[in-house]
Amino acid sequence: DTAVSQTPKYLVTQMGNDKSIKCEQNLGHDTMYWYKQDSKKFLKIMFSYNNKELIINETVPNRFSPKSPDKAHLNLHINSLELGDSAVYFCASSHQGGLNEQFFGPGTRLTVL
Amino acid sequence: AQKVTQAQTEISVVEKEDVTLDCVYETRDTTYYLFWYKQPPSGELVFLIRRNSFDEQNEISGRYSWNFQKSTSSFNFTITASQVVDSAVYFCALSEGETSGSRLTFGEGTQLTVNP
Numbered sequence: 001d002t003a004v005s006q007t008p009k010y011l012v013t014q015m016g017n018d019k020s021i022k023c024e025q026n027l028g029h030d031t032m033y034w035y036k037q038d039s040k041k042f043l044k045i046m047f048s049y050n051n052k053e054l055i056i057n058e059t060v061p062n063r064f065s066p067k068s069p070d071k072a073h074l075n076l077h078i079n080s081l082e083l084g085d086s087a088v089y090f091c092a093s094s095h096q097g098g099l100n101e102q103f104f105g106p107g108t109r110l111t112v113l
Numbered sequence: 114a115q116k117v118t119q120a121q122t123e124i125s126v127v128e129k130e131d132v133t134l135d136c137v138y139e140t141r142d143t144t145y146y147l148f149w150y151k152q153p154p155s156g157e158l159v160f161l162i163r164r165n166s167f168d169e170q171n172e173i174s175g176r177y178s179w180n181f182q183k184s185t186s187s188f189n190f191t192i193t194a195s196q197v198v199d200s201a202v203y204f205c206a207l208s209e210g211e212t213s214g215s216r217l218t219f220g221e222g223t224q225l226t227v228n229p
Contacts, residue, residue: 033216041152041202041224045216056216090158098208098215099146099165104158 003027006091006105013081014113021076021108023091032074033092033102034066043090049074050096081112115140117207119220126195127228134190134223136205142166145209147181147188148217153201164188195227 004025013019025032033056034046048056049068063079074091091105116139126132138147149161162172164181172179176193192199202222208215 035217041222043204043217043219043222045218048216058216088156092158099163101148101160101163102217103160104150106157109156 004091004093004103004105006089006108008108009106010109010111012111012113015081015083017081018077018079019081019110020078021089021091021110023074023076023105025072025091025093025103025105027093027103029093029103030071030096031094032068032071033094034074034076035090035092035104037088037090037107039087046089047074047076078110081110083112086110086112115142115145115207115209115218117205117218117220119203119205119223121223122221123224123226125226125228128197129194130227131191131193132195132225132227134192134203134205134225136188136190136220138186138188138205138207140207140209142209145207148206148208149179149188149190150204150206150219151201152204152222158204161190192225195225197227197229200225200227 007022031050033048035043037043046060047066052068065077068074088107088109090107092102094100094102118137145166147164151159169181178191180189202224204222205220206217
């Protein structure tokens, strides 16, 4: 099936650990995104990549580092996890340009204990 | 800076009622795009509709309809004859311009509960 996939779906870890979330899309899109959804359901952009190049970097702690090995993948690595990092992280992809709808992955629920 | 406001945090209706979800946006751009997404209890985000700033025609898709009014900067969403399966969080979102990787700015979401 064509889709945006994320792994893992759930991630429970201790404060201070380092973890990664992987995202892959097979829709042929050239732009990928990471969004964070907090406990109040508010969704906010974190990063955007176009053709493997970082183009949006919101005010995100530098403990968060996205990596795009190719157009179909955008991974998110988080160092020194903190309690406040607990959230659902959504990967998305789209064709280039603001007019195009973004297709979202199923989300990764990160819980930091 | 762009902003989207969904003033209704929660709405509860009885099945078969019509319900309208409000969305008001702010942007300085003349070219922008408005979206609605649905997030059911299972958690995924489902695209419903896109509208560009030059097209104020209302749209109907089955029981769903959208009313875009630039004069009031609103893009409201109506569900006719609501069903229990419509229960979800609905997000209105805005993106600006044609630049690559334009971000989606989301409203706070409206939790719709349709009771049998």
